[in-house]
Amino acid sequence: MTLAQEAPPRTTARKPAPLHASLIVQGRDRTGIVAAVGSLLSSHGANIVSLDQYSDNPQGGAFFQRTVFSLDNLKAVLPAIEQDLQERLAKDFELEFTLRDMSVPKRVAIFASKSDHCLLDLLWRQRQGQLPVTVSMVISNHPDTAEEVRGFGIPFFHVPSMGPDKSAAEAEHLRLLRGNVDFIVLARYMQIISGDFITEVGVPIINIHHSFLPAFIGAGPYAKAKERGVKLVGATAHYVTEDLDEGPIIEQDVVRVTHAETAADLQRRGADVERAVLSRAVQWHSQDRVIRNGNHTIVFA
Template sequence: MTLAAPEKATVASDYSAEEGRLVIHGRDREGIVSAISSVLADAGANIVSLDQYSTDPHGGQFFQRTVFQVPDFRLVRPDLEASLERVIGNDLGLDWRLIDSSQPKRVAIFASKTDHCLLDLLWRHRRGELPISVQMVISNHPDLADEVRQFGIPFFCVPIRNGDKKAAEAEHLRLLQGNVDLIVLARYMQIISADFIRDVGVPMINIHHSFLPAFIGAGPYRKAKERGVKLIGATAHYVTEDLDEGPIIEQDVVRVSHTATTAELTQRGADVERLVLSRAVAWHCEDRVLRNGNSTIVFAS
């Protein structure tokens, strides 16, 4: 699977076109697509991409992601939002979000001592491969400070002193609140409390190997080698109060053989984790991921 590239607006020569995204979900019924198209057309918008899915066309849950271009998006946005609320919100009873595609999501990355996922995200960010603005990196150890600062990203070390996680999370909240739209746990080896999940108020994405619930705890690749596994994989998911059981965004696997050492399995696993996490972050920040209970709809094709 290849990482979907961020959409880029094509500007017509005779006016200033800007790109927006409209994300909708709610109970399926007749006339939704027509109503959405009419509202956008009345605003002078041109639809350039549309993905939709229904869990059941007879009253199931409907999901749609629409990308459009419209002249002077910021100027027409208030009137467009009013029309969407009247037609999509009130008349059709759907939830909706209107997003300015030109504004990258503000992201904080949490890490511990393992660097492969963190540095991969920073490298892709610097190359413009991810539609994000990395605001800060937060770690419970100082080990990665010098590497992070080479990217020009603020690094904050917030150690957990004497096991006092509440104090550390209070400092995290002070740094984060009002400054980020997404938190990425790039191999951050700490359990996130339910209070923090509630108080931080933004989504969190986590990455881990796909052996779970097998090989829990330290040394999963050593345990995998001892069992003779033939597949190495990774899972990226949203963080919920249930440890490692949040809605899955992306997964991938690679085949391995009996000849692979524990070190080789670990390296192959790190490669998969990098790819899976970068895809999940990109898709979330392109508003391609819609949650449906403890599952997700991912418009990534």
């Protein structure tokens, strides 16, 4: 048999990869929670892929657990698992839980203004498969980034927001968002979010800001920081609450700077940190790794 006549190699049909689900449990710590979760999932044929837990006091303190499990017929079995969890965890242990099919990416809306470094970084990472999300839309109070966003195949909506009264803009935001998103990211969106909007939209909102706040508030924070001779530049990603920039922190990072760097250098270094911190926060939130507890978070990163 010549080379051209050789039979093609045999192929073996691969079994589809099992689907994954996340289970988040929180409440008062007590004996038997981990065993109960493991036993319940095992009874449905699920295989635990990863399990992280934290208790701030094993004697009745606050308990938090993230479990990821795989199951071939997940979509069919998930309702039965949820019902059993309700009986076992909610009733017997008085615990709260959320159960999610991780094969369905969370839908996110990104809000932006003129600065595009965080916005475009998120869109690029999502396109590269680094962020397990579906970007439903980008909303901006300026049209500057419209063409770049549409180049990613993402709907872009320009919603002007001028003056102290933001009610008309927020009403349009709510019209666009309702039923279409699971969370929102403020990618350097330079507008105040009202408490009414936070309540009405009903989904988590993640914000990014430089770590100078509140020391250098207002315009030109990097110029002010240069004047003060800062030695660190950083960024903070947090959930948005009615208390401006005081919501539960998800991630933070810093880089060292020197006296030789200009205000422009500081701003460039700061933008790098903002991109990295925001992308990690979005990734961890989309993977159900962040559990809110009052005004702080447990992050199973």
